Amino acid sequence: MKIRHLVHSCLLVEVAGRRLLIDPGAFSAEAVRALGEELLAGIDAVLVTHQHPDHLERGLLAEVLALAPDAQVLAEPETAALLEEPADGHAPVPAERLHAFAAGQSHELPALDGIAAVRIDAVGGQHAVIHPDIPRVGNSGLVISAGTEPRLGITGDSLEPLAEFHGIDVLAFAVVAPWSKMAETIDFLREVKPVLALPVHDAIASDVGRPIFLRQSTHLAPEGTEVRDWPADGTIEIAGS
Template sequence: MRLTKLEHAALSIEKSGSRLFIDPGKFTTPITEAAGTVAIVITHEHDDHWTPEQLTRILARNPKTPIFTTPSAAEKIIAADLPDIGEVIDVSAGESVLVGGFDLAFFGGEHAVIHSSIPRIENVGVLVEHGALYYGGDAYSAPEGVDIDVLAVCANAPWMRIAESMDYIERVRPKRVLPVHEMLLAKVGKTLATTRLRESAERAGALLVDLQPFETLELD
């Protein structure tokens, strides 16, 4: 099984000729390599995690691909009236599904607080293949009692401090750490964030894997 890091929050996972996309949003280069897509996961409704244009590109090559997301994001996706759209499926914490050979389980429930004046929205994290990958979306929820190979960790966002991502790594203690959600950072900021995340990964006995866009990683 192979993971490809796209820009920002977007990830692609390939297994036995099938492909899963997670969070193809507006800070990600237009997706054109999408053959074999069997499922799309969108952790929440913000447009840096999905856009109608990105979904249209994927669905044009894979009509009727199911999309798994929160109820509020599902409403927005359905309202976009995309060509080739199939089932848009509401998911919440505690649910799991087997789709196209991928075992997915969902955790969390709410987006991290941005500011007291901004209402919190729904957010789900996704566990792929019983712990091969976990990505919490825009929150620090995580499954308990699960050995996680790769933990995708936010490097930057308006809702976070780097200390929170560092604490998250040390709490979850995965085998490997993958920084994501970084497209608002200049090069010097990305370097600093990666350095801090690496320090926490080392304290947790994990390896930080600093994938650049379109680089790949083999998953356990």
């Protein structure tokens, strides 16, 4: 499995011969476009955890779908409903390419050339509380698995210690957010105890402030959990079992 961090919460995951683009939001537009048309043309699915613009920028999504004619969109149900309608000059996502992906549902990309099928499970269901006066939106966390490849969890905007994340091989977690405090992040990691934890949702932190959150998450992580920062090229490869 290869995971590339494309700024903030956007990830490109390559697993079992498939390419998955996750949460292509406004902060990530430049990095996604820099992948190039040839790579983007091979995207098999775009996964969207929730509707907030730092996780979904409709213009960027339209660009990706135009380059990747076979890509399907799996989006949290409230988000899918928004994508069914035109907005801000953007056309709806065609119905045949759009799937409302609610917690408890699964989607499978069939095996290619004898390689394992890729299974995607939606988990959780609600965004973390930002403030009681701000209505909560839906949030579909993700678990991605394929044969003997590592299992990858993606929290979206939530620190709910879901059973599906407990002991998972790799977990992309929100290292800093307006809706969380450092103690909650550390307690979340201590409860779910992933083998490898990768920090995302970090574009809102300054270059000098981000290391504070990463340092505490690393030093106070539970035994058996490695919190690993992204290398200079933003790409991490993890061997299967």
